[in-house]
Each structure stands twice: as C-alpha cells, then as structure tokens.
Amino acid sequence: MRLKIMIALAVASGALLSWNLHTMFLRVPDELNQGAIFRIIYFHVPSAITSFTGFFFAMFSSVMYLAKKDLRFDAIAASINEVSLAFATVTLITGSLWGRIAWGIWWTWDARLTSYFVCWLLYVGYLMLRRAIDDPTTRARLCAVLSIFACADIVIVWKSIEWFRTQHPGPVLSIRNGGGMAPGMEAPIWWNLLALLMLAAVLIMMRMRQDAIQREIESMRRYAHAF
Amino acid sequence: MSFLRQSLAIAGKDLRSEVRSKETVNASLSFALVILLLFSFAFDPSSEQTREISGGLLWLVFAFAGTLILNRSFARELVNDCLDALISSPASGAQLFFGKCLANYVLLLIVETVCLPIFVIFYDARWPRQMWLLFIVMMLGTWGITVIGTLFSAMTVNLRLRELMLPTLIYPMLIPALMGAIQLSTVLISGEPLGPDNQVWFKLLVGFDVIFTILALALVEIVLVG
Numbered sequence: 031m032r033l034k035i036m037i038a039l040a041v042a043s044g045a046l047l048s049w050n051l052h053t054m055f056l057r058v059p060d061e062l063n064q065g066a067i068f069r070i071i072y073f074h075v076p077s078a079i080t081s082f083t084g085f086f087f088a089m090f091s092s093v094m095y096l097a098k099k100d101l102r103f104d105a106i107a108a109s110i111n112e113v114s115l116a117f118a119t120v121t122l123i124t125g126s127l128w129g130r131i132a133w134g135i136w137w138t139w140d141a142r143l144t145s146y147f148v149c150w151l152l153y154v155g156y157l158m159l160r161r162a163i164d165d166p167t168t169r170a171r172l173c174a175v176l177s178i179f180a181c182a183d184i185v186i187v188w189k190s191i192e193w194f195r196t197q198h199p200g201p202v203l204s205i206r207n208g209g210g211m212a213p214g215m216e217a218p219i220w221w222n223l224l225a226l227l228m229l230a231a232v233l234i235m236m237r238m239r240q241d242a243i244q245r246e247i248e249s250m251r252r253y254a255h256a257f
Numbered sequence: 258m259s260f261l262r263q264s265l266a267i268a269g270k271d272l273r274s275e276v277r278s279k280e281t282v283n284a285s286l287s288f289a290l291v292i293l294l295l296f297s298f299a300f301d302p303s304s305e306q307t308r309e310i311s312g313g314l315l316w317l318v319f320a321f322a323g324t325l326i327l328n329r330s331f332a333r334e335l336v337n338d339c340l341d342a343l344i345s346s347p348a349s350g351a352q353l354f355f356g357k358c359l360a361n362y363v364l365l366l367i368v369e370t371v372c373l374p375i376f377v378i379f380y381d382a383r384w385p386r387q388m389w390l391l392f393i394v395m396m397l398g399t400w401g402i403t404v405i406g407t408l409f410s411a412m413t414v415n416l417r418l419r420e421l422m423l424p425t426l427i428y429p430m431l432i433p434a435l436m437g438a439i440q441l442s443t444v445l446i447s448g449e450p451l452g453p454d455n456q457v458w459f460k461l462l463v464g465f466d467v468i469f470t471i472l473a474l475a476l477v478e479i480v481l482v483g
Contacts, residue, residue: 096479144432151429158425162416171483172412175476179408179430182472186433186465 036235043228050222058215067131074124076223077117078146080230082184084114085153089181092174104170107177108160109237113230115153122150145187152180260355263348267356272363274333281329282364289322289372293379302380311382312443316435318376319369319395320402324424326364327406330357331414340414350478354407362403369395385445394445397462398438401469405430408473411480437462 054072061068088110095103125143126136137143156176163169275282296314300307307314334340343353373395377384385391406427413422437458444455 148429148432155426155429159412159422162418162422167483168415171479175412175480176426178476179405179469179472182468183430183433186461186468 032235032239036232036239039228039235040232043225043232046221046225046228050218050225053221054218058218061215064132067128070124070128072218072222073226074121074128075219076226077120077124079223080226081114081118081121083227084110084117084230084234085149085181085184088114089177092177095170095174101166101170104166104174105238105241106234107174109234109241111153111156111177112237113233115150115157116233117226117230118146118150118153122146148187149180149184152183156180260352263352264356264359267343267348267353268359268363271330271357271360275360275364281326282367285322285325285364285368286371288325289318289368290375292318292321293372293376297379307380308382308447309443311376311380311446312439312441314380315373315376315442315446316398316439318372319365319399320428320431320435322368322372323365323399323402323406324427326361326368327403327410327427328420328423330361330407330410332410332419335414344481350481351474353481354411354473354477357411358403358407361407362400365399365403366395369399382446383448386448387445387450390451391442391445394438394441394462397459397466398434398442400466401434401438401462402427402431404466404470404473405434408477408480411477434462434465437465 050072054069058069060066088107091103091107091110095101095107125146129138130136156173159176160169160173163172296302331340334343344350346353348356376382406423409423409427409430413419413426416422440458441451441455441462444451
C-alpha cells in the first residue's frame with residue numbers, strides 16, 4: 031500500500047513538475063529588470079520553503095521520539111533531515127547562480143545568505159553526529175536534542191532578516207505582504223512548491239524504505255551469525 | 258534554593274580541581290596567545306583596518322580558546338567513571354549541567370579578562386570609553402558560548418571524535434550570539450558610543466542566552482541519562 035502511495039506521489043510530482051516547467055519557460059514572460067534568469071525563483075523559493083518545512087517536521091518527529099521513545103520517529107526525523115538538506119543545497123546553488131547574474135557575484139555575506147548557510151551547516155552537523163554514534167538509542171536521543179536546538183537556532187537566524195540590513199531581495203510573495211510579483215508570475219511558485227513538497231515526500235518515503243530494508247538485512251545477518 | 262546549592266557544589270568541585278591542576282586554563286590561555294600571534298601574520302596589526310575588525314578578532318580568540326575549556330568539561334569526568342558517579346548522585350542532570358556551566362563560565366571569563374589587555378597592547382587598540390558596557394557584552398556573549406558549549410560537551414563526551422565534533426557542532430549554533438557580541442565589541446573598542454541601532458544586538462544576545470539556557474536545562478536530563 032505504502033509503495034503504491036509512493037509511486038502515485040512520484041508520478042503526480044513528475045507530471046506537475048513538467049507542467050510547471052512548461053508554464054515557467056513558455057508562458058510566463060521575462061521579468062522587466064532581470065530578464066530570463068528571474069525564473070530561478072520558481073525553484074529557489076519552493077526549495078527553501080520545502081527545506082524549512084522539512085526541518086520543522088523533523089523537529090516535531092524528534093520531539094515525538096523523546097516523548098514516545100519509538101525508534102520509528104527517529105528514522106522519520108533522520109530521513110526528513112537528509113532530504114531537507116538536499117533541498118537546502120538546491121536553494122544555495124540556485125541562489126548562487128542567480129546572484130552571479132543579478133549581482134555579478136557568486137556569493138555575498140548578506141544576512142539572509144549567511145543565516146541560510148548557518149542553517150545548512152547545522153544540519154550537516156546533524157548528519158555527522160548520526161554517523162559518529164553507533165548505538166541506535168543513544169544516536170536517536172542525541173540527534174533528537176540536536177534537531178530541537180537547530181530548529182530554535184533557525185528561528186533566531188530567520189528573524190534576523192528583519193533586524194539586519196540586507197542585500198537579499200525583500201519578500202515578494204503576497205502572503206508575506208510583499209505583493210511584488212504579478213499574480214500570473216507568482217502562481218507557478220506555489221505550484222512548484224506543491225510539486226517539490228510531493229517530491230520531498232517521495233524521497234523521504236524512499237529513504238525510510240531503504241532504512242527498513244537495511245535493518246532487515248542486519249537482523250538477518252545477525253540471525254545467520256547465530257548458527 | 259537546593260537547585261542552586263547543588264549546582265554550586267558541582268561548580269566548586271570543578272573550579273577546585275582546576276585551581277589544583279590548572280590544566281585547561283593554562284592550555285586555553287597559551288592557545289589564545291598563539292592565535293593572537295597568528296593574527297599578526299594575517300594582516301598589518303597597526304593599521305586602522307585592524308580596529309574595524311577588532312571585535313571579530315577578539316571573539317574568535319574567545320571562541321577558539323573556549324572550546325578547549327568546554328571540551329574538557331565533561332571529558333575530565335570519564336577517568337575512573339566519575340561521570341557515571343555524578344549522574345547517579347542525588348544531583349539532577351540539570352543541577353549537574355548548571356554547575357558545570359557556572360565553572361566553565363568563570364574559567365572562560367578569566368581567560369577573556371587576561372586576553373583583553375594583551376589584545377589591546379598587541380594590536381594598539383584603544384581602551385573603550387564605556388568599559389562596563391564591554392564587560393556586559395563579554396558576560397552575555399560568554400554565557401551563550403558556555404551554555405551551548407557545555408550541553409554539546411555532554412552530548413559528545415562519549416564519542417570517539419569528541420574533539421572534532423564539538424567545534425563542528427557548536428560554532429554554527431553560536432553564530433547569532435557571536436554576531437551580536439562581535440558587532441557590539443567592535444563599536445565599543447573603536448571608541449564610538451552605542452547608538453539605538455545597536456540595541457537590537459543586545460536584545461539578540463539576551464534572547465539567545467535566555468532561550469538556550471531554558472532549552473538546555475529542559476533537555477540535559479535526556480542527554481545525560483536518557
């Protein structure tokens with residue numbers, strides 16, 4: 031059943047992504063000041079939102095692990111964090127590409143860029159910590175605590191954009207009172223967000239499946255060694 | 258009251274053992290001096306530009322030297338299984354953590370107080386007019402480093418790669434606090450008065466300290482005991 035849901039989600043996500051690519055390249059006109067490169071926002075912003083959504087869900091799952099002590103929640107948190115880190119990397123790379131064209135530089139130490147990079151490093155640390163601990167229960171416990179700390183830290187760095195002067199473009203989405211984009215131009219962002227969230231769900235399910243299979247192989251190996 | 262008494266007993270134990278052995282403070286101070294020396298090769302120490310980045314330099318020294326103290330905080334309890342004895346003692350995980358935090362805080366502040374005049378002499382910096390404000394910044398920033406560092410020191414104490422994992426995990430986590438402390442210290446060391454736009458950095462430092470102290474006290478029992 032779960033496999034069927036995964037395949038259905040993958041197909042839906044693929045179809046929606048193709049449709050979105052068609053819309054953003056063939057139907058949406060070039061932006062007045064930036065030209066064609068502005069289209070990168072259709073992947074940059076949805077990836078950023080997907081990664082943050084993932085990090086918060088992972089924190090929720092970590093809290094659930096601490097409350098229930100069920101290793102399944104730890105597996106969910108680990109899978110979500112891995113996939114979210116991949117989306118965070120996409121955000122950094124697409125942002126850097128856009129910056130090269132729009133600002134003429136690959137990277138600038140602006141508050142939001144720095145904050146996002148910090149966030150990325152925090153979750154790289156999370157994955158490193160996972161690899162450094164062998165005992166599953168200790169690993170789950172310490173990683174859950176790290177996930178909660180990382181999330182609290184994200185909130186502080188996320189708020190920092192309102193406090194620091196910044197070079198990063200201000201909010202353009204209507205829900206953040208930006209309203210800087212024409213409705214026809216903004217819509218593909220939300221459709222792409224939906225597609226990427228579905229893709230993230232598929233990847234997370236796939237990762238958890240791999241995890242379950244790996245555990246099964248390990249238990250079979252232990253069983254074989256017993257004889 | 259009992260919470261504070263137990264924590265002070267732990268802090269007293271740590272400080273007494275440090276006074277007798279002087280191992281971490283000496284190592285941390287020598288390391289801080291080495292970094293101050295290395296900085297002099299990275300740029301011209303007498304230039305005006307140095308004053309503009311003085312806050313950053315100072316806090317880098319504090320953060321690097323601090324890691325040595327924080328790394329040893331729980332690691333020194335591994336010998337003779339002292340950590341297990343401490344965990345099974347009547348003191349709760351939060352009391353143990355808070356006591357360790359207080360001891361680390363005092364040790365870090367000692368290292369910083371020694372480093373500050375040396376930094377001023379080496380890099381021809383001016384003594385800030387509002388010295389007391391710089392001390393407040395140092396106290397707030399150092400508490401942030403201590404509280405995060407001590408918790409992560411407890412988390413990484415049993416890892417094989419303890420010395421590598423601690424800095425990798427704590428530096429990204431500390432960035433908001435370090436940013437605030439660096440900004441304020443740079444303004445104060447360059448002799449300028451703190452304007453209203455700098456108050457937000459104070460709020461950031463205080464907020465960071467409060468949030469992470471509460472979180473650490475709430476979660477340390479899970480880290481130490483499970």
